[in-house]
Amino acid sequence: MANVKCNHCHLEFDEKVMIKEGDLNFCCKGCQGVFHILKDDGLDSFYEKLGNKTIAPPIETNDDIERFDTKSFEDTFIKTTNDGYRQIDLIIEGIHCAACVWLNEKVLFETDGIISADINFTNNKAKIIWDEEKIKLSEIILKIRSIGYNAYAYDATVADEQAVKAKRDYFIRMMVAVFASVNIMMLGVAKYTGFFTGIDDEIKEYIHLGEFIFSTPVLFYSGWIFFRGAYFGLKNRILNMDFLVSSGATFTYIYSLFILFGGKGESYFDSVTMIITFVLVGKYLEVIGKKSAVDTLDKIKSSIPLEATVVEDGIKKAIALDNIKVGDVVEIRSGEKVCIDGKIISGEGTFDESSLTGESLPIFKKQGDVLYSGTINNDSLIRYEVTKTYKDSTLNSIVTLLEDSLSSKPEIEYKANEISKGFTLTIISLSILTFIVWYFFGIDLGFDYDNTNHFEKSFIVAISVIVIACPCALALATPIASLIGISELAKKGLLFKEAKFIETMAKADTLVMDKTGTITKGELKVKKARILDNNIHKLNLMYSLLDSSTHPISKSVKKYLANKYSNLELKNIYDVKSVQAKGVVGKYKNIEDKTFHLLGGNIELLKENRINYNFDSSSSVYIFAINRKVIATFELEDEIREDAKDLIDSIKQSGLNIVMLTGDNESVAKKVAAKVGIKSVISGIDPIGKANYIKKLKSEGKTVVMAGDGINDSVALASSDLSIAMGNSADITISVSDIVLLNSSLSSLKYAFIISKRTYKFIKQNLLLSLIYNSITIPLAMAGYVIPLVAALSMSLSSLLVVANSMRIKLKN
Known part of the structure; x- marks a missing residue:
C-alpha cells in the first residue's frame, strides 16, 4: 500500500490506517478532529500559513471519553436529583482564577441540557446537574476540553494530588518571575542612576539587552497561564482578567523591542516583568489565604478512616470503606474511629462524639445503640452491624454538605458577576480612548516621563489603564468572604447547605422557634x-x-x-x-x-x-x-436549655422579632416563653397551622427563619425562607433543613446570626472596596499619574486587600 499525506499534520502515513472523508485524508482521529475544529471556528487559514511544513499530530485526549457513559462509572460517581436529573462532582484542571470559573460556568450554562453548573474556586470542584435525555456526560466533558480545560470525576485523593501539582507549577512560575525581577531591578538601578549622572548610549543598550533577556522567560513562561486564559476567553467571545494582564504586558514588550532595535525612547522591559510578577505573587498569596479558610474542611475529612476491620465467618479483614456493604459486621478497638454508621451487636463502652456534636463528655453506648461515623471508641472492643453505606454515612454526608455549600453562590455574587461582565470591554475602550486623547490632542496634566517622546507617553499611559484595572478584586469579593464565613460557621457546629443562606440569614427579620427540643431540651x-x-x-x-x-x-x-x-x-x-x-x-x-x-x-x-x-x-x-x-x-x-435565654436576648438586641410556635397547651407555652423572654407565643397549633402561620408572615413581607426538630416540623420548615434543624440526635436530618446544628447548643444558633451578618457585611465592604479602587485608580491612570509598574503592583494589592479584609471575619468569633 502507498503512503499518503495527512491533510492536517502533512506527515506521510500508511494508507492502511487512513481515515478517509471525501477528498480529505487523515492519519488519526486527532488530526481529523482538530481539522474540523479549526474549520468550524473559521481558522482554516492556518493551513495556508503552514504551507508544506509538517507538524506533530495532536495527542489523543478523548480515548477515555466513552467510560464516562458506562454503568460502572454511573454507579460510582453519578447521583439522581429529586427532579430526576443527573448530578456529578467533577474536578476541572487548569483553573487559576475567578475568571476561569466564570468562563467555564458561562460555557456550561449555555450548553443545551445542562441545568446548573457551580464551580468551587477553592478546589476546582464543579457540581454539574444535567438532563440525560438532552446531553450525555461524555459530551459535557468534551465541551470542557474544547475550551482548554480538562475534567474528571471528583476523587478526594486524586484531587489533592492534582492540587499539589498545580500549586507546585504555580510556585515555579512565580519564582522564575521573582528571580528575573530582582535582576532587572538591579539593572534598573544602574539605568535610572545614569539619568542623573550621565550614561553612555552603548551602556544603556546593554542594559536594555539584559532586561530583554530576563523579561522574555517571565512573559512567555511565567505569564503563559494568562495567555492561555485570554486565548480560551476570546475563543468563547469573552474578555477576561487574563486578557487585561496579557495584553498590557505584550504591548509593553513589543514597544520595548522597538526601542531595543533602534527606536527612540526608553524600554519598559522592567514593567513587563513586574506586571507578570506582581499579579503572580498576588494570586499565589490569594491561594494561601483561601487554603487557610478550608482548613476546617480538611480537619473534618481527616476524621474519616480509610478502611475498617470487617468480621466474616470469624475471619477479620481490612476492607476499604467503599467496599463495605450494609449488614457487614465491623470491629473497632479502643481508640479507633467509627468509619461507617451502624448498630452495636456486641460490647458496650463510651464514645467521643465531639467531632459531630461538640459535646465534650463521652456518651455511653450499649447493644442496640446507634454509632455514627467520625466518633471515637474510648475504652472497649465493639462489634457493630453496618446500617448505611460509606457514601450515606453521617460524617461523609457532612463533608459533602460543606463542599456543596462552598461551591454555591449567594445572590449578591450573581449581581457582582453581572457588573463584571462588561468590565474588561469597558477598560479596553477607556484605554483606546486614553491613547487617542493623549496622542492626538496632546493633553498633559502635569505628569511627565523623563526623556520620552509624544507617542511613547500616550502608549504608556494607555497601557497603565489596562494594567491597573482589576476585575479580579470584584470577582473575589463575594466567594472569598463566603468561604471564610462557611468555614467559621462549621467550627461552631453549623453546616450551611448552600452559601446563599448566609445572605438570607443576614437579611432575616423574624425568627420562629419550636418549643420542644428547640427552646427546651426535649427530655420530658x-x-x-x-x-x-x-x-x-x-x-x-x-x-x-x-x-x-x-x-x-x-x-x-x-x-x-x-x-x-x-x-x-x-x-x-x-x-x-x-x-x-x-x-x-x-x-x-x-x-x-x-x-x-x-x-x-x-x-x-x-x-x-x-x-x-x-x-x-x-x-x-x-x-x-x-x-x-x-x-x-x-x-x-421539659427543662429549658441553659443557653436559651442568652440566645433570645442576643436575637432581640439584633432587632429580630421572635415567635414561639408549639402544639402544646397555652399555659405550658406561656410558662416557658416567660422564662426565656419571648413575648409572641402561638400555642395549641398543629403542623399545618404552623406552616400557614409562617406563610402569613412571609405574605406580610417578613424574611422568616425557623428552627425546629427537622421532622415533626418539616411542613413549617419547608414553608420558611430558611430552615434550621436542631441536632438533638446525631442522626442529622440534612434533607429537611437548609442549616444543620451538629450539637444541641443554642449558642451555635446565636453564632449563626452573628457570623452570617458579619460575612454579609464584609461581602458588601469588599464590593465597595473594589468599586472605589477602580473608580479612583482608573481616572488617575488615564490622567497619566501611574506608570505600568506601579499599576501592576496596585492591581495585585487590590486583590490582596479583598482577601485580607475577608480574613477579618474570623475576629471576635
Missing part, C-alpha cells in the same frame, strides 16, 4: 402520675401503645413505667394511628377475641373521641384510656 420527665387502675394487663396495653410512638412525651412516660414496673410486657396492638399534635390510638384483641380501643394523648384527643374528662394542668399531659375509660394521667415538664 414525669413530675406527677396518677395510675387509676393497677391491673397489669391494662398497664401492658398502655406500655405497648407508648412503645408504638416516637413522640418525646410517649418516650418519657414509657421510660417512667419501665422504671416503676419491672414485669411489663409488649402486646400485639394493631391499627395504630398518630393524630397530629394530639396523640396515638390503636386496638388490641385478647384470646377471647374481645376488642379493646386504646387511646393515649392530650385532653384534645379525649374531646375528639367524645370522652368527658376534666383535667387542668400547667404542664404537658398524657392521658391513657381503654374503651373510653381513663386508666392513668401523667403530668410532664
